[in-house]
Amino acid sequence: MSKFNFPSIKETNDLSNLRKEVRNFITKSLNHKEFEPSADAWVFSASPDFSKKLGSMGWLGMSFPKKYGGNERTALERYVVTEELLASGAPVAAHWIADRQSGSQILRYGNEEQKKSIIPKITAGECFFAIGMSEPDSGSDLASVKTKATKIENGWKLEGRKIWSTGAHIANYMIVLVRTSPASEKNRHEGLSQFLVDLSLPNVSVKGIPDMTGQRHFNETLFDNVILAEDALLGVEGKGWSQVVGELALERSGPERFLSHFTLLESFINEFKNILIKSGSKLIGKLIAELQTLRRMSFSIASMLQNGESPETQAAFVKELGNKFEKTMVETLREFSNIIPLYEWPSQLQNLFEDATLRIPSNSLRGGTTEIMKGIIARQLGLR
Amino acid sequence: MNEELGIILETTSKVLNKHVDHKLRQNIDNDNSDLINLWDEIEQIGLPKIAVKDKFNGSGLPLSTTLPIIKLSNNIGAPIPLSETILSNYILSESDINPPSGIVTYAIDVKNLKIIGNEISGELISVPYLNLTDKIVFITEIEKTKKVILIKNSREDKELKKNFLSEPRYNLKLNKCKILYIKPVNLRINFKQLGAIVRSAQMIGSMEKILDLCIDYCSQRKQFGRALSKFQAIQHQISEMAVELSASSAALSTITNSDDFYKNKKDIAILKIRAGAAAGKVIAISHQVHGAIGFTQEYELAYFTRNLNSWRNDFGNESYWEDELGKDFLENNNQNLWEYLT
Known part of the structure; x- marks a missing residue:
């Protein structure tokens, strides 16, 4: 360990x-x-x-x-x-x-x-940027992407679809993970490359997908034979997998993995402090302990990144623990509505709570699911 | 990690690995010469007085620096009162009492203590390893001042507690027992906080060992034609243990790497909460993945999980510290949560 x-x-x-x-x-x-x-x-x-x-x-x-x-x-x-x-x-x-x-x-x-x-x-x-990793048929199994770039004279031709790209409708660019050659039988991670794609190019179309809360942030992006310049290839042809793994360490380790709903927690405490003093100090203490530990871990990873290390596994720890914390936090607040019914909460707090309740299932999906995080950790422990 | 600590850790590891095996753990008694030999070597390398002031012939290291040593000792699973002796001697030394030689233990709690003249009567609750020593440190309030008391109890009125612990633990009735030393407590944080830190370090050392045991066992044990470690359900359970452990270690490193952790009592509460919560999960998962063999005395898993059960309740369980931490935030200031955290 x-x-x-x-x-x-x-x-x-x-x-x-x-x-x-x-x-x-x-x-x-x-x-x-x-x-x-x-x-x-x-x-x-x-x-x-x-x-x-x-x-x-x-x-x-x-x-x-x-x-x-x-x-x-x-x-x-x-x-x-x-x-x-x-x-x-x-x-x-x-x-x-x-x-x-x-x-x-x-x-x-x-x-x-x-x-x-x-x-x-x-x-x-x-x-602004969007992430071009998932596809209609590739989610957790990222190495199975089918979007492909083919070498043409003076450039590349890009063909395929990317999905669940948050903010693609306002983004200028997307870094797109594609196949540039078929996977070898031994190693599925070979033959992948990253491309820097200007979303204003001809034959790129971005279509919104309303999420379950009715809001738009998700998009599906279609690349219908988009012609890319030679230098749209980002990094080395065929080394896309190791590049994307490094990118994921940046994506998973930050404080957004446990502070996404912090405003809800703070507003809740400010509103009900007097009641919490009488009957909620244990619950609040538990949340504080977990949150502070997560902050320390994430801050520690920032320092690893600063030192040029690649803390991919540590990032998985923070993401997994952070996702769990946020779910526990919303659940803790929900149980409190037993003491003060939800309809008596100030409307802004009710909104934050309802938004959080609806959005919380996505926190252990985006950026890699719980199952993928546990798989990464298991691999590092030598179990896979 | 500084160089001095590195050398001490290396020496400690050599001594413990030379003497400790699972047989030793099953015979924790003062007529076990193997145990006595081990303790003699522990004395020779100066561990009992590692956090004792120079003027009492100690090494004078900050208590926080000794935590990796304590953690190591419980990672190897040494059935000796090393943490108890280090902490007892630290408390004595800080309160200007010259610590005695040999094993020293403490009472986690006390009841109905009465002092008449130079004699004390009452009950000492939860005294670890009283079978190996008669020197006991405890803290009690006398006339509104907290006092440290050192006694030497040679009488046989101790009662072995039946508890979850693998290590021996006693309750003791004192009847006009002679007080060797009594002085006002001089500690920057209280006994409960000190104990919480030390027990957390012990838990984390044990949990690291338990994780290793799980990985080894599941990699070797085959069922349905393949190693248990190849089943995703098993992998995910063991990963969860690793996540819990990493969070506890992060909470410990906050204390270990700080010279002035006395100033931040929040971090002590957080450490005990985090390590105690992790211990609960680690106990459950490690036994689940081991199956029946883990439930036996002959296999070493239970030695470690039994200790965890006890240590997570010593010096305040998670609920106690969660309540303390919550109250500290809610009652004692007008800060909002973010200001409190940062």
């Missing part, structure tokens, strides 16, 4: 000051009614204006090199900023994927031209 350690990382004074700075910014935005705190805001609540503002504060692409318009700050600084934004329920969905994973993929695998043209826009909060 020693290989799954989460070394304890202290929050320095500089980080605490940054935290205060972000908090003041958020308070001001709230006072000016620039946003309404919402549940699951990193998926559901997109505001290109707010993203642009964050960009101008230097809080997007924080760790990117200055050469490409980045801020050359640490992964820990980025962690603090994202935590504050999530905890306040701010509308961060527009830039979330670009800032979290796509920018880093381009910096790692893109060519100079791509870095120069795209990274500064991500940092400014003016360029």
Whole structure:
């Protein structure tokens, strides 16, 4: 087990000051009614204006090199900023994927031209990304993707469909995982490649899929023989699998895996503090203990990323535990409605609670299911 | 990890691995020469006084630094009162009492204590390893001051407790027992908090061992023509244990890597809550995947799970600390939750 350690990382004074700075910014935005705190805001609540503002504060692409318009700050600084934004329920969905994973993929695998043209826009909060992994017939079994890119003169031809791409309808680009050659019999992970696809190209069509709450964030994207330039290939042809695994560590380890519904918990406590003091301290204590542990683990992973490590397994731990925590949290609040009936909760709190209840099943699906997380962990334990 | 600690860990590991096997665990008595030899070597490498001040001939390491050593000892499953002696001696030394040599234990709780002159009567509850020592430390309030008391009880009025624990534990009636030392307590955090930290480190060491036992057993044991570890249902259960363990370890490293953990009492509560909750799951899952063999005395799993059952209840169970933590947040400040957490 020693290989799954989460070394304890202290929050320095500089980080605490940054935290205060972000908090003041958020308070001001709230006072000016620039946003309404919402549940699951990193998926559901997109505001290109707010993203642009964050960009101008230097809080997007924080760790990117200055050469490409980045801020050359640490992964820990980025962690603090994202935590504050999530905890306040701010509308961060527009830039979330670009800032979290796509920018880093381009910096790692893109060519100079791509870095120069795209990274500064991500940092400014003016360029958004969607994830192109799942397909109608490929979900958890990602290596079975059928979307394919064929080499043509001076470029590639892209053919296939991607599905469940959150925010593709407002995104400028999608990083698409495709087959560039058939899988070998021994290794299904061979022959996959990643492409950087401009969603405004001809023959790309993005169609919304309302989710069970009736909202639109999901999309299905059809690539009907889209002609791509040579340099749309991101990284190395045939190395798409290892590239995508690295990307998933960024996707799974962050505080959005346990702070998606934090605004609900905090509003609930603020509303019912007097009753909780009498009969709810144990329940609240339990939630605090779990949440604080998750924060420590996720912060520790940020420091691993900072040191250039690839904490894919640790990310699976955080995602699995974070998903469980959020489900327990909503369930704990639900049971409390035994004491104060739901219809007597303030309407904003009722809305947050109902939104959370409906959306909570998705938290252990998106970014890899519970079953996939447990499989990853089992593999590392030597059981598979 | 600093270099000094690394060397101590390596030496400790050598000594324990040389002496500890499952047979030793089944004969925890003071006429077991193997056990006495093991303790002699533990003394030689200075572990009992590792957190004792220099002026009492100790190593003077911070208590937080000794946690990896305690964890290691219970990972190997050493049936000796190492954590009890380290903690007892630490409490004595901090309160300016020169710790005695040899094994020292403590009473987790006390009842109806009365002091007349230099003699004490009453009950000591839950005293680990009283079969190996007669030196007992406990803390009680006398005239509104908390006092540390050290006694040497040579009389045979102890009663072996039947409990979940693999290790011996006693209740003891004191009848005009002579007090060796009594001094005001000088601790930055209370006995319950200290005990909670140490027991958590012990639980985590044991849970790491249990996880290894599960992986080994399930990889070797075949049913329906394949190793148990190849069944997804088994893989997912063991993964869940690993997740619980990793969260507990993360909570422990917050304390271990901090020189001033005394200042943050929240982290102590969180550690005991997290480790106690993990222990519950680890006990259940490890027995489930082992089947009947895990339910026997001859196989070593139960030695570790029985200890977990006891330690998760010592010094406050999860409910106790959840309540404390919840109250600390709800009652003692006007912060909102996010401010409290950050």
